[in-house]
Amino acid sequence: MPQHTLCALVENRPGVLARVANLFRRRSFNLDSLTVGRTQRDDLSRMTLVMEGTREEADRLEKNLYKLVNVIQVEHLSDSPAVVRDLALIKVRADPEKRQEVTHLCEIFRARVIDVAADTMIIEATGDERKIENLIDLLRPFGVMEMVRTGAVALGRGEHTLRDDAYRPNVPTAAKASVL
């Protein structure tokens, strides 16, 4: 099954994440990752959704997202060139003898060592999903003790943006309202 990456501009209001998450449960969409974060505007948040399924299913997801009143704009990112990034923090078992080897691997992947303790290291890696998977595979023999990934975030390349200029909230919301 192909992966589809969709981006959505949503109103920065309480409960919006629950509405989007509920949509996946309710309509049985197969969600790989969902990230939410702030944008250049206080009143809008941006979600990146990665789902597995047919193109028809992705289209259905897009239409159902539009049915949510708090969703302003949705875009299927595979329709245009885009950059997609995932961030991982990986804690590996590395005694002083192994440190050099791990550090070398990180250089190849342009990952950074952000913590070193007696027998462990934490590595920060950014990139597309495949690059991170590859790094993790190479780190596994050392012993991956703990790991966390953000899930994909994405932007279209060039002049192209999700349009927010038409957005004027009808009911004013507080700048600090949380989408969660």
Next chain:
Amino acid sequence: MTAPTTTRDPRRPEPDDADAPRRASAARTITGADVVCETLQLEGVDLLYGYPGGAILPTYDALTKYPDLHHVLTRHEQGATHMADGYARATGKVGVVMATSGPGATNLVTGLATAMMDSTALVAITGQVPTAMIGTDAFQETDVTGITLPITKHNYLVTDVGELADVLCEAFHIARTGRQGPVLVDIAKDTQNAKVSFDAQEYLERREKISLPGYRPARHTREQVTAALDLIRRSRRPIILAGHGVLMAGATEELRVFAERAQIPIALTLLGKGAISEDHPLCLGMMGMHGAAEVNHAIQEADLLLAFGMRFDDRVTGDLKSYALGSRKIHVDIDPSEINKNVTVDVGIVGDLRGVLAEMLPELERPPSPDWLARIEEWRSDSHRRDIVLSAERKRAGGGTDDGKLYAAQVIRDLYELTDGDALVVTDVGQHQMWEAQYYRHHRPHTLITSGGLGTMGFGLPASIGAKMGRPEEEVWAIVGDGGFQMTMMELATAVQERVRVNIAIINNGYLGMVRQWQEFFYERRYNQTPMFNPDFCRIAEAYGIPSFRIRSRAEVAPAVRDARNLEEGPALLEFVVEQEDIVYPMVPSGARLDDMIRRPME
């Protein structure tokens, strides 16, 4: 996740500030509860259904100052939702429900889901525990916005009185526009008590200008219309599938002209009944699981389906893999998410059906195909030979007598004749509902109100009360089964209290008939939990002071119906004691091909 509370945007000026000098006199400081009442009035509400309780008390107290808002006290909150639903479907206005927090709010769930599935415009207003207590498992606290998330078009929790008027304005706007649906507004008790400046004039001005950035009912394009016209022009065996959307869009006249001009026969969904007179030569009748056999055959044999305001529900398509394989498909619907949901179509047009049909009409043309109509007519005459009512009539005409039994289908046909086919009928769910659909021919739009999508037993009686209150000039009949009636029969009290002139026909077969039918066909007649112990329905009616009639034979039908119709005021109850183990034919077994029907055996 943070607690769902909001505060007013400090950067945005108070609405009054800008034009303060001009309107200083119009703005008043009132409570949130008053804002609710003021807003209801400004939205044109005159009737609301509900049940008071602790968290909504401030609003109930405010209602005493607004005598033009007639509040109907129901006997259960579910009844209130169905009444508002029946009212909304009968009038085209927004139905309003009010309930308290906790159990009051959870009792709305079935009614909201019913309205959601059938796209009824409702606004439900619930009280919530005070803001400071939200999330503490306070007495009668429930997360009603969480519970109703998937069964409302949208919902709100209001904890800031400054937002209340705007939220209510949005709620009514969302409920009544686009694909209509229920919207719930949950208001914390302290928000109902809090004071705020309110200006009716300003509310109306904002209402005019309302625009929700994330809510834009879609519009169709010229290319789609051209593509559809082209498919129609080239079709030899077209059929129109007319659904609820035809009625919701007010497109019945456009539909008739469209069908006549292009000579295309029309099949109806259950909720599409009334989209065109069932006496019209091009109207075939109902499609689907219990649709007429000739209609299902026609759909399977068609080379073009024109789906107008319907959503290819599993009850009308049967098995999707074998559904109408030889046809191109045009789908017009107001909801984009319905296009290509169940059935992949060649041309999907998102828009208001009335506008789309009006745009097509001037260019609509196709050569007539009399063979196609003749073919359908052949299938139809086979159905007529099997029909229980028609075969009884043939027997009588031939000098024979009928078997003396009272069949539900016959009762419905008699009701149709005795009411001149002109009553507003509200049904419950089950066998009687399907017999109504088969034997009560509707000639006007909005004369059948029934729970189609959710199939809610208990819908009939309360919905009929709401329908009659909305359209008092209509003769309203509630046709219900003995099972469903007992789910909401406490609303008899509401009917008497409000002196609602509704005729309640209980089709009593002593079974949950439709479930029994499935057990007969698919579970080797193991009638588990379907035989009903029933009370004496006439004595129940008597306890409420309702005149009642018990009908056991065909001969008693007409006199009883006549007597009931002659009553001046209040409800009447008629109990029709019918054949116990009757079957709704034809039937497409769940998941079977649409034309793979179990037919009534030939006599």
